[in-house]
Amino acid sequence: MLRMPEFRYHHARSADEAVTLFHALGGCAGRGKDAVWSAMYIAGGTDLLPNIKHRLFTPRHLVGLGGLPRAEIRDEGDVIVLDGGVTLHRVAEDPLVQRALPPLAQAAGRVAGPQLRRMGTIGGNVLLDTRCLFYNQTAFWREALGYCLKKEGDWCHVIGGPKTCVAAQSSDCVPVLLALDASIRLLGPEGERELSLRDLYQFNGFDHLKLTPGELLTQVRIPRPGAGFRGAYRKLRVRGSIDFPQVGVAVTGRWDGDAPIDLQIVVGAINPQPKPVRKLEAFLHKPLNSAAIEAIGDLVNQQTRPQSSVAGDVAWRRAMAGIMARRALADLAG
Ligand SMILES: Cc1cc2nc3c(=O)[nH]c(=O)nc-3n(C[C@H](O)[C@H](O)[C@H](O)COP(=O)(O)OP(=O)(O)OC[C@H]3O[C@@H](n4cnc5c(N)ncnc54)[C@H](O)[C@@H]3O)c2cc1C
Numbered sequence: 001m002l003r004m005p006e007f008r009y010h011h012a013r014s015a016d017e018a019v020t021l022f023h024a025l026g027g028c029a030g031r032g033k034d035a036v037w038s039a040m041y042i043a044g045g046t047d048l049l050p051n052i053k054h055r056l057f058t059p060r061h062l063v064g065l066g067g068l069p070r071a072e073i074r075d076e077g078d079v080i081v082l083d084g085g086v087t088l089h090r091v092a093e094d095p096l097v098q099r100a101l102p103p104l105a106q107a108a109g110r111v112a113g114p115q116l117r118r119m120g121t122i123g124g125n126v127l128l129d130t131r132c133l134f135y136n137q138t139a140f141w142r143e144a145l146g147y148c149l150k151k152e153g154d155w156c157h158v159i160g161g162p163k164t165c166v167a168a169q170s171s172d173c174v175p176v177l178l179a180l181d182a183s184i185r186l187l188g189p190e191g192e193r194e195l196s197l198r199d200l201y202q203f204n205g206f207d208h209l210k211l212t213p214g215e216l217l218t219q220v221r222i223p224r225p226g227a228g229f230r231g232a233y234r235k236l237r238v239r240g241s242i243d244f245p246q247v248g249v250a251v252t253g254r255w256d257g258d259a260p261i262d263l264q265i266v267v268g269a270i271n272p273q274p275k276p277v278r279k280l281e282a283f284l285h286k287p288l289n290s291a292a293i294e295a296i297g298d299l300v301n302q303q304t305r306p307q308s309s310v311a312g313d314v315a316w317r318r319a320m321a322g323i324m325a326r327r328a329l330a331d332l333a334g
């Protein structure tokens with residue numbers, strides 16, 4: 001049995017109180033692999049609590065976000081707003097999200113299993129820690145291997161070197177949110193700021209978020225897609241009932257008849273940073289026929305470089321990224 005280390009739980013009743021508590025309780029010293037968290041935020045706890053059991057984090061204080069007053073989905077005209085505490089179940093089932101942002105509803109509905117979706121939040125999904133077969137293990141397991149660069153060690157077992165961590169950003173909603181050009185609203189001691197999701201992630205598995213520790217995610221803001229919008233999310237995983245993605249592919253775009261007038265493809269769960277696929281302009285403003293779909297699948301394949309930090313043969317996961325993009329495009333092209 002894995003025992004939970006001791007911590008004190010503090011129930012925040014507002015976003016301001018959560019930020020104040022975080023800092024008053026010691027906050028975080030250092031960052032990345034040298035970070036020492038005295039306090040951490042906890043939303044649904046579906047990622048954080050297993051990580052605490054594995055001694056990946058040992059905070060003395062948890063600041064609970066479940067008591068924050070608003071956890072709603074709002075239509076603000078040009079923008080659809082999800083408060084950070086909205087559950088993934090709610091995102092998947094909400095009529096506005098299903099109608100206006102169908103690929104996001106699909107992605108949220110494919111996270112983990114039903115119990116975890118009812119606890120897990122969109123904020124926690126966006127800020128999920130990166131994952132690796134050599135990291136998401138018990139302290140005993142990791143000690144036997146001499147730990148690794150992301151936590152307590154000095155060697156990456158995936159790369160076979162001392163410099164880089166390639167643990168994967170493994171959230172299902174993030175590729176879709178990137179394709180939809182979403183941003184997040186953050187609250188820190190100096191006030192609020194907005195950050196595009198495209199600027200949030202960096203290629204560093206032990207420090208993959210360009211955030212100041214303690215910044216609270218209060219909202220995910222998604223521009224309402226224009227006329228002719230279509231989108232899909234495809235996911236490869238070992239067990240369809242529960243598992244994290246081995247590859248996730250988001251495809252979104254606007255169509256004029258059978259021709260896309262803009263197109264975004266983002267591949268997730270391959271690296272610390274989700275991968276937007278480049279050079280799709282060549283396929284715009286003309287019918288998306290089977291030759292074009294085949295060629296886009298090849299582009300996705302060429303630009304996808306999965307790491308073996310995630311389960312599944314890397315060549316197979318790479319090939320599957322292209323195949324899933326082709327299947328999604330074929331569906332969207334009708
Ligand atoms: C068995 C299992 C399977 C899973 N499968 C999937 C899967 O298929 N796909 C997937 O995407 N995820 C999966 N997850 C991970 C997790 O359930 C989801 O990502 C969930 O959305 C995390 O949200 P949470 O509210 O539980 O986050 P928490 O665990 O509470 O927090 C996660 C991290 O985010 C921080 N945080 C949370 N909210 C905020 C905020 N508002 N502001 C600042 N920091 C914040 C926390 O401090 C912590 O570091 C799985 C988990 C388990 C245990």
Ligand code: SF4
Pocket residue numbers: 131132133134135148149150151155156157158159164165166167205309
């Ligand atoms: S990618 Fe390397 S450094 Fe990062 S968690 Fe995995 S083994 Fe550790």
